Amino acid sequence: MRRVPWLALGALLAGLGAWASTWLRPVADLLPGCAFKHFTGLACMTCGLTRCVMALGQGDWRGAFHWHPAAAGLAFLLPLLSLWDLRRARRGDPYPRLPDSRKARTFIWVLLLAVWAFQVVRGI
Amino acid sequence: MLFPFSASCRALLRPGEAFAPAPPSLARACWEMARVWMPLALLNALGTAWRMGQAYELLRRGAVATGLFERFGVDPSDLRAALASLPPAPAFGRIWPWLLLAVPLGVLGTWLHHAVWDHLGLWLLGGLKRKRGFRTSLLAEAQALRVAALGTLLGLLGFVPVFGTLLALPLLLLDAYLWVFRGFALAARHDCEPWRGLAATVVHAVLVSVCGLGLLGLTLFVARLAV
Incomplete structure (x- = not known):
C-alpha cells in the first residue's frame, strides 16, 4: 500500500517557513514581545522561538541553539526524521503508534518543563 | 430542521451528548466539515482582506492616534510623513483570486494541525x-470543526460597523469555547474522560x-476594529 511521507513533507514546509522568516528580519525589532513575559516577567515556553527560526533561516545554527535549544535540536533531527519517513513510505509501512507508556509521557513532560525552566533561568 | 445550523447550536449547548451517536466514516466527516466550513471561511477571509486593505489605506492617509507615539518622543509630522511614504495596498481584485486557493488549503491545514497537536x-x-x-x-x-463553523458564521457579524466592535469581546469568548469544544469530540471518539479531551486542547x-496564535489573533482583532 502506498503511503504519504507526511513527516518529510512537514519538514520540507518547516524548512521553507524558516527560510521565509528571514523576510521578517527588517521588522524583527518592531514585532510585539511575548505577552506572558510582559505581564509576568518570566519567559514562556516558546520565548526565543521566533528568533531561533529566523536564525535557522539564515543558517546561523549557533544563534538558533542560543535562542531555543530544544527547537534547534529538533530542527537538527528533521533531516534524519525525513529520511526515516521516506523509507517508511516507500516500504508501505504505517506510522507506529505513540507508545502507551507512562514513563515515555512523563519523560516528555519533564523535558518540556525543563526547557521552559532553562529559558526562564537564562532570561530569554 | 429549523435552520441549517440548528444541529450545531444543539451540539454547542450540550457538548456532552453531541458526539454520542455512532461516528460517520472519516471521508464523510471530512466532506461535511469542508462543505459547511469552507464557504464561511472564504467569506470571512474576503471580509478580513477587504477590511485590512481599508485600514491600511486609512493608516497611509495618517488616520492614526499620535498621542501614544508622542509619549515615546515621535514627532507626529514625521510619523505622518513615514506613513504616507508606505506603498499602496494591492487592489482587492488582485487579492481575492488568491484567497480561493489559500482558504481551502487553510481549512485543511487547520484540520490537520489541530489533529496532530490535539493527538499529541x-x-x-x-x-x-x-x-x-x-x-x-x-x-x-473533522466532526468538531464542522460544528465550530458556526463560530465563523457568527464571526461575520464582527464586520458590521459599530455592532462588530460591541461584539468583539463576546466573539473572543466564543472563540475560546470553540477551541476547547474540540476536546468533547476527542474524548467521545477516543472513549476517554471529557477532562482529558478538554485538557488536550x-x-x-x-x-x-502562546506566542504565534496570540499575535495572529491580536492582529486580526485590531484589523477588524480599525475601520
Whole structure:
C-alpha cells in the first residue's frame, strides 16, 4: 500500500517557513514581545522561538541553539526524521503508534518543563 | 430542521451528548466539515482582506492616534510623513483570486494541525487507547470543526460597523469555547474522560500558541476594529 511521507513533507514546509522568516528580519525589532513575559516577567515556553527560526533561516545554527535549544535540536533531527519517513513510505509501512507508556509521557513532560525552566533561568 | 445550523447550536449547548451517536466514516466527516466550513471561511477571509486593505489605506492617509507615539518622543509630522511614504495596498481584485486557493488549503491545514497537536496533547495526558490511533483524532477534529463553523458564521457579524466592535469581546469568548469544544469530540471518539479531551486542547494551546496564535489573533482583532 502506498503511503504519504507526511513527516518529510512537514519538514520540507518547516524548512521553507524558516527560510521565509528571514523576510521578517527588517521588522524583527518592531514585532510585539511575548505577552506572558510582559505581564509576568518570566519567559514562556516558546520565548526565543521566533528568533531561533529566523536564525535557522539564515543558517546561523549557533544563534538558533542560543535562542531555543530544544527547537534547534529538533530542527537538527528533521533531516534524519525525513529520511526515516521516506523509507517508511516507500516500504508501505504505517506510522507506529505513540507508545502507551507512562514513563515515555512523563519523560516528555519533564523535558518540556525543563526547557521552559532553562529559558526562564537564562532570561530569554 | 429549523435552520441549517440548528444541529450545531444543539451540539454547542450540550457538548456532552453531541458526539454520542455512532461516528460517520472519516471521508464523510471530512466532506461535511469542508462543505459547511469552507464557504464561511472564504467569506470571512474576503471580509478580513477587504477590511485590512481599508485600514491600511486609512493608516497611509495618517488616520492614526499620535498621542501614544508622542509619549515615546515621535514627532507626529514625521510619523505622518513615514506613513504616507508606505506603498499602496494591492487592489482587492488582485487579492481575492488568491484567497480561493489559500482558504481551502487553510481549512485543511487547520484540520490537520489541530489533529496532530490535539493527538499529541491527548497522548501526553494518557487519553489514547491502544486500538484508536491518529485516524480517530482526524475524525473527531473533522466532526468538531464542522460544528465550530458556526463560530465563523457568527464571526461575520464582527464586520458590521459599530455592532462588530460591541461584539468583539463576546466573539473572543466564543472563540475560546470553540477551541476547547474540540476536546468533547476527542474524548467521545477516543472513549476517554471529557477532562482529558478538554485538557488536550489546552496543552495544545500552551505548547503551540502562546506566542504565534496570540499575535495572529491580536492582529486580526485590531484589523477588524480599525475601520
